[in-house]
Amino acid sequence: MYKTPIIFACLAMFGASVCSADAADRTRKQDVPLYKDASASVESRVEDLISRMTLEEKILQLNQYTLGQNDNINNIGETVSQIPGETGSLIYFGDNAVLRNAMQKRAVEQTRLGIPILFGFDVIHGFRTVYPIPLAQAASWNPELAGQACRVAASEAYSAGVNWTFSPMVDIARDARWGRIAEGYGEDPHLASVFSAATVRAYQGDDLSQENNIAACLKHFVGYGASEAGRDYVPTEISRQTLWDTYLPPFEAGVKAGAATLMSSFNNISGTPGSANHYTMTEVVKNRWNHYGFIVADWNAVMQLVNQGLARDGKDAACLAFNAGLDMDMVDNCYGEHLAALVDEGKVSMERVDDAVRRILRLKFMLGLFEKPYTEELPDSERFMLPESLAAVEALAQESMVLLKNEGNVLPLENKASVALVGPMARNQGDLLGSWYGRGRDSDVISIYDGLSGALAGKTEILYAKGCDFDGNDTTGFAEAVAAASQAEAVLLCLGEKRNWSGENASRSTIALPEIQEELLKAVKRAGKPVVVILSNGRSLDLTRIAPLADAVLEIWQPGVMAGPAVAGIITGKYNPSGRLPVTFPYTTGQIPIYYNHRASGRTGSQGRYQDIPSTPMYEFGYGLSYTDFEYGELELSSDTFRAGDRITASITVKNSGRRDGKETVQWYISDPACSITRPVRELKHFEKKLIPAGEEAVFTFEIDPMRDLSFVDHDGKRFLEPGDYYIMVKDRKYKITLADE
Numbered sequence: 001m002y003k004t005p006i007i008f009a010c011l012a013m014f015g016a017s018v019c020s021a022d023a024a025d026r027t028r029k030q031d032v033p034l035y036k037d038a039s040a041s042v043e044s045r046v047e048d049l050i051s052r053m054t055l056e057e058k059i060l061q062l063n064q065y066t067l068g069q070n071d072n073i074n075n076i077g078e079t080v081s082q083i084p085g086e087t088g089s090l091i092y093f094g095d096n097a098v099l100r101n102a103m104q105k106r107a108v109e110q111t112r113l114g115i116p117i118l119f120g121f122d123v124i125h126g127f128r129t130v131y132p133i134p135l136a137q138a139a140s141w142n143p144e145l146a147g148q149a150c151r152v153a154a155s156e157a158y159s160a161g162v163n164w165t166f167s168p169m170v171d172i173a174r175d176a177r178w179g180r181i182a183e184g185y186g187e188d189p190h191l192a193s194v195f196s197a198a199t200v201r202a203y204q205g206d207d208l209s210q211e212n213n214i215a216a217c218l219k220h221f222v223g224y225g226a227s228e229a230g231r232d233y234v235p236t237e238i239s240r241q242t243l244w245d246t247y248l249p250p251f252e253a254g255v256k257a258g259a260a261t262l263m264s265s266f267n268n269i270s271g272t273p274g275s276a277n278h279y280t281m282t283e284v285v286k287n288r289w290n291h292y293g294f295i296v297a298d299w300n301a302v303m304q305l306v307n308q309g310l311a312r313d314g315k316d317a318a319c320l321a322f323n324a325g326l327d328m329d330m331v332d333n334c335y336g337e338h339l340a341a342l343v344d345e346g347k348v349s350m351e352r353v354d355d356a357v358r359r360i361l362r363l364k365f366m367l368g369l370f371e372k373p374y375t376e377e378l379p380d381s382e383r384f385m386l387p388e389s390l391a392a393v394e395a396l397a398q399e400s401m402v403l404l405k406n407e408g409n410v411l412p413l414e415n416k417a418s419v420a421l422v423g424p425m426a427r428n429q430g431d432l433l434g435s436w437y438g439r440g441r442d443s444d445v446i447s448i449y450d451g452l453s454g455a456l457a458g459k460t461e462i463l464y465a466k467g468c469d470f471d472g473n474d475t476t477g478f479a480e481a482v483a484a485a486s487q488a489e490a491v492l493l494c495l496g497e498k499r500n501w502s503g504e505n506a507s508r509s510t511i512a513l514p515e516i517q518e519e520l521l522k523a524v525k526r527a528g529k530p531v532v533v534i535l536s537n538g539r540s541l542d543l544t545r546i547a548p549l550a551d552a553v554l555e556i557w558q559p560g561v562m563a564g565p566a567v568a569g570i571i572t573g574k575y576n577p578s579g580r581l582p583v584t585f586p587y588t589t590g591q592i593p594i595y596y597n598h599r600a601s602g603r604t605g606s607q608g609r610y611q612d613i614p615s616t617p618m619y620e621f622g623y624g625l626s627y628t629d630f631e632y633g634e635l636e637l638s639s640d641t642f643r644a645g646d647r648i649t650a651s652i653t654v655k656n657s658g659r660r661d662g663k664e665t666v667q668w669y670i671s672d673p674a675c676s677i678t679r680p681v682r683e684l685k686h687f688e689k690k691l692i693p694a695g696e697e698a699v700f701t702f703e704i705d706p707m708r709d710l711s712f713v714d715h716d717g718k719r720f721l722e723p724g725d726y727y728i729m730v731k732d733r734k735y736k737i738t739l740a741d742e
């Protein structure tokens with residue numbers, strides 16, 4: 001008997017076992033459909049699954065309904081009692097995963113193919129740990145900090161079973177009457193593009209299937225911020241060239257950063273509503289940008305095509321929207337009701353249906369929902385308002401605050417025996433959250449009063465008086481406020497907006513604060529003490545009757561749960577304010593629209609000016625003060641002539657000549673004074689924020705790529721670079737460079 005050394009016997013047995021295991025594996029795999037095989041590629045799983053689906057199952061994937069107590073006042077939808085388990089997506093209104101997991105179980109275990117549901121929610125600036133509104137985030141000019149806050153939001157949303165956020169909102173807005181200016185990153189395409197990419201990367205991470213990563217959604221596609229007269233949901237008039245130059249860039253930046261989805265907009269774009277616009281949704285996003293994901297409608301936006309005068313009825317609306325490239329229908333069920341008939345009638349092709357379904361399935365596979373359809377149910381204490389989360393959001397809050405005025409360096413307050421803390425915002429909590437506060441709670445917010453009490457304990461007495469409410473005409477509280485001001489060495493007057501004065505469906509005819517707040521300022525001013533006005537608001541404000549009476553003005557926006565510590569940190573000097581305005585503050589509402597990157601007029605000097613008010617804004621885009629002084633050196637360039645393929649290095653040295661460390665943001669602008677398509681007088685193309693210790697200096701550099709940074713874009717999105725002179729600008733420095741004729 002031929003004795004086989006034991007090792008070979010083991011190997012043989014192992015080999016045999018492997019062969020039999022492999023065979024068993026193949027058999028097993030043959031038993032398990034390819035789409036359920038996690039080792040297979042996403043694309044092969046998509047193809048396998050779609051090949052197994054009926055038309056009805058495909059159409060159900062194209063629909064989104066709501067699940068849970070819908071508390072969005074603008075969109076109370078019909079509660080769908082019997083939600084089909086085959087539904088593509090649900091907007092989930094819970095802050096734990098119990099209800100969501102139960103619904104997911106129906107989808108995964110009680111339907112023919114077991115396709116998981118994609119759960120989405122408006123996680124706009126925090127899920128439970130609410131941080132500064134996006135407009136405030138932009139004011140920080142610190143996309144890294146914004147990204148850290150978004151990581152907090154993603155992990156909290158993920159822990160509740162939300163795998164998809166309807167954020168970031170990247171609509172360029174230049175009309176502060178429009179309440180949704182609060183939700184975006186301001187008036188400039190470059191600044192908004194940087195924050196768009198940073199938030200997408202933060203939400204999605206490097207691999208969507210990993211824990212605490214959620215899909216992003218760029219919204220509202222496109223041009224919603226141009227809503228006429230700042231009213232919401234109304235038409236917009238946008239030329240193709242302006243679309244490419246102003247409104248598309250933040251979306252392109254987000255798509256390039258890997259954003260999984262976009263959301264179509266309510267607005268009519270010069271006759272073709274955003275939710276039925278084939279040019280924007282298919283030609284641009286799908287064909288030009290090769291987007292891998294899908295586009296979801298905004299709430300009822302498909303059915304609204306009837307109101308907008310485009311569609312005859314819901315069926316027509318479904319046909320127009322779907323064929324334009326809108327893949328998923330949010331809550332109005334137009335697709336669920338009409339797509340099958342439209343396919344039967346040949347008005348919608350199976351190719352288009354499969355394209356949309358592929359995109360949705362692709363994201364579900366990328367998110368790992370087939371492998372991990374359920375969310376671990378953790379206690380709130382292990383996932384919400386964690387110390388490291390609060391530290392991250394406080395850092396963002398304090399860096400977002402903008403010091404607009406500081407006469408005689410009245411701030412920071414030092415060595416005061418007492419201060420009067422006055423105004424409707426002084427002890428307020430809920431309104432500091434701002435709009436779209438997700439699952440945030442008023443009680444989570446540390447008020448300005450509590451923040452200052454903590455910071456000044458044992459050092460400074462705080463004399464509190466509310467003075468008045470946000471609006472109305474009850475001045476009975478003024479006397480108490482004036483008395484507090486009279487007793488104190490300085491006054492901190494906390495004014496601003498209620499959180500529902502901005503956000504969706506929150507347009508205001510004036511950007512001035514209610515008169516009673518201005519009257520309160522006048523009253524306390526008469527006490528003759530230094531007055532520091534602290535403003536909490538979701539838009540640019542008309543400060544013409546406030547700023548002149550204040551010795552200092554601090555814009556804190558709507559900073560979220562860490563409002564108190566962030567404000568106290570700046571008031572006491574723990575933090576040196578470093579925010580810069582992401583939107584222009586007009587002199588009055590009558591100046592709107594007014595923004596820095598406007599085209600030039602044909603008339604100069606005194607012509608083309610208002611007769612009754614100044615024609616310049618109160619505070620410009622990019623403006624903000626510090627507790628220290630920064631001195632700018634001369635602009636240096638590697639060359640003053642260049643060719644299209646060259647690189648030019650621009651640099652400037654900035655010295656902190658004051659006594660406090662401070663962060664400075666160097667903003668690099670370009671201008672092209674003569675172009676075949678006239679350009680804005682200035683265009684932000686690069687910025688860099690650095691800490692410069694007191695007495696030290698830092699070099700800031702801009703590596704100019706002419707085709708990226710100096711080119712312009714035509715009506716169909718093609719970039720071009722023309723020979724001639726260009727200017728590079730920093731502060732008041734302006735340096736000419738010339739593109740030679742090829």
Ligand code: GLC
Pocket residue numbers: 072074075122166219298299504
């Ligand atoms: C709203 C908003 C949109 C939001 C959606 C779902 O109408 O326009 O920003 O994501 O509906 O709540």
